Amino acid sequence: AQSVTQPDIHITVSEGASLELRCNYSYGATPYLFWYVQSPGQGLQLLLKYFSGDTLVQGIKGFEAEFKRSQSSFNLRKPSVHWSDAAEYFCAVAEGYSGAGSYQLTFGKGTKLSVIP
């Protein structure tokens, strides 16, 4: 069975500092990978996704992530964090892609980001 590991439960950074959130996955084939962000009491918003092609993926809100097959990683980065980025971030891998567009997501346990003004 596949799994997703987010090693950092909680990260605190100063506003304006750079950010990297780690994500490692275990999956037999080429994975479909996602990063989602969740504000308190809210649903999940998709930041970016990787299906194939360029391993450096650009997302919304200035985020990017790089797929490294050799390291089984898909780390999320942002060069300069804003106070509004404080939230919970979830990495996810898709399985069971049917070709009809449906698949199941397996989520990591999340990383809570706090931003110091």
Added chain:
Amino acid sequence: GAVVSQHPSRVICKSGTSVKIECRSLDFQATTMFWYRQFPKQSLMLMATSNEGSKATYEQGVEKDKFLINHASLTLSTLTVTSAHPEDSSFYICSASHGAQSNQPQHFGDGTRLSIL
């Protein structure tokens, strides 16, 4: 972008009550919808996969008679928590994907906070 609406956002009710949660895809047809449960400070756990016009597929350990799922149309899936008890209190989130399009991410609703007294 794709929007998924989930209603109600919050429910507080007495033990033994049945509660229905609606999940609607507002601007696309969702062949497949997913229902997740999220405990405080934890990740999302997939409960079931709902396909339009067919029975839902439940994950191991999820009681299908407790959590009734109906996906009667391409834009609406409902989750009914029957005879809810305090241990059913949780944050429930639905998601939907464009069933007819490949390589589409899941789009999430804003979740329903269910509190059983």
